[in-house]
Amino acid sequence: MDDKDAVPASVTVTRNGPYQVSGNLPLSRQVIGSNAGGESMRWEAGRDYPHATRYSLCRCGHSANKPFCDGTHQRIAFDGTETASREPYAAQAKLIRGPAMSLTDAEALCAFGRFCDPNGSVWNLVDASDAAAARAAFTRQTCDCPSGRLVAWDNATGKPVEPAYAPSIGVIEDPAKDCGGPLWLRGGVQLVGADGFRYEVRNRMTLCRCGASQNKPFCDGTHAAIGFRDGG
Ligand code: FES
Incomplete structure (x- = not known):
């Protein structure tokens, strides 16, 4: 049995650290396409990242290797406390x-x-x-x-x-607001909290990667207010 069969697709929040991704989840950039008035009109697929069975994605917003973790969360003493409702x-x-x-x-x-x-x-x-x-x-x-x-x-x-999505992760870009956005979990990926809590599985979910959401681990739109950029 290869690893793809052995490990279910999941994203695990680590305590004050990155998201640990397992289960062969494809990772690609996903761009908000807008019209001349700056209105969000369509999703545009950006580049694919090289395949990896497991990887760690930055959650503090300060990695020099975004969207991947480079350990900076430890140096900046990132507080990644999960504050979001756990109600369905x-x-x-x-x-x-x-x-x-x-x-x-x-x-x-x-x-x-x-x-x-x-x-x-x-x-x-x-x-x-x-x-x-x-x-x-x-x-x-x-x-x-x-x-x-x-x-x-x-x-x-x-x-x-619901749109049909294969299990995957998107790294959102928002050119109309000149910022990077959240991580987009698509296709019913299991999200697990740092304490082992299994969040409700939904087809579409967005996870904060700028570090500034007040609703962690979910994005609350603060990335736009702070002009978060990932250099990608
Ligand atoms: S990515 Fe952090 S608030 Fe949206």
Whole structure:
């Protein structure tokens, strides 16, 4: 049996240190593509990092070898205390019902991807979701939310609409805001806390890599406010 079969894909938060990744998870840059007005419109795949079965990703924001850890967290005495809610998504989210689609919104998970904003915002589009064009925009924009703060639900089936992602990690870049963003866990990767807590597995999650989130281990958008750059 090779390592790929032997080790389940997971990301483990280490105490005041990096994320330890195991299970052969592909790593690539993912860029927020915007229109002339700076609105987030599409995800653009950037370069792939060389394959590795296991690797450590910087969580303090100060590695000289981002996105990988170089041990700087020890020198700067990084405080990586996990402060985020450990309640399941459903317990954190508000429900907004529209005529054909509904929206659930767990605001604390916002990673400032801004895909929600175009076309009058998903909070207004959901109210018009009985119209095909509004429904299509609502669904696309909600599915593009990297953190999974926003989830679209089909009222006819009662089921969420989720993009299909293979288990992988994206290193987000946000050229419109001239900053680097969080790590994007896609495809249902198990996240494990420093104390062994197994966070709810979700299709889309964003992890802080600038070190400044107040909602660790998740991104809270602070990377944009501090102009985080990774030199990539
Ligand atoms: S990467 Fe978003 S707050 Fe740190």
